[in-house]
Amino acid sequence: MRPEIDESLCIGDAICVDICPEVFEMRDDNLAHVINESPDASLEDRVREAADACPTGAITVHED
Numbered sequence: 001m002r003p004e005i006d007e008s009l010c011i012g013d014a015i016c017v018d019i020c021p022e023v024f025e026m027r028d029d030n031l032a033h034v035i036n037e038s039p040d041a042s043l044e045d046r047v048r049e050a051a052d053a054c055p056t057g058a059i060t061v062h063e064d
Contacts, residue, residue: 002062003034003047009058014039016059018049032058 003023005016010031016024022043023036039047051059 001039001044001047002064003039004060004062005032005034006058006060007031009056011058013055015053015055019050019053020046021030025042026048056058 005024012026012030012032012053014026016032017026020039020043022027023039024032025035027033036043036054048061051061
């Protein structure tokens, strides 16, 4: 799995960071960024939860 954030859709509400800080972080641009592009299997459910919770649909989870 590979999470990706479309920065043009991100509104910086940080829900993804609250759900899975091991994979997402907020930066000085007030947008979320992926910090772990290849999360291990133990984080998959939380990455999907973060993607589902994103109010703008900015997070895509690619299956590799």
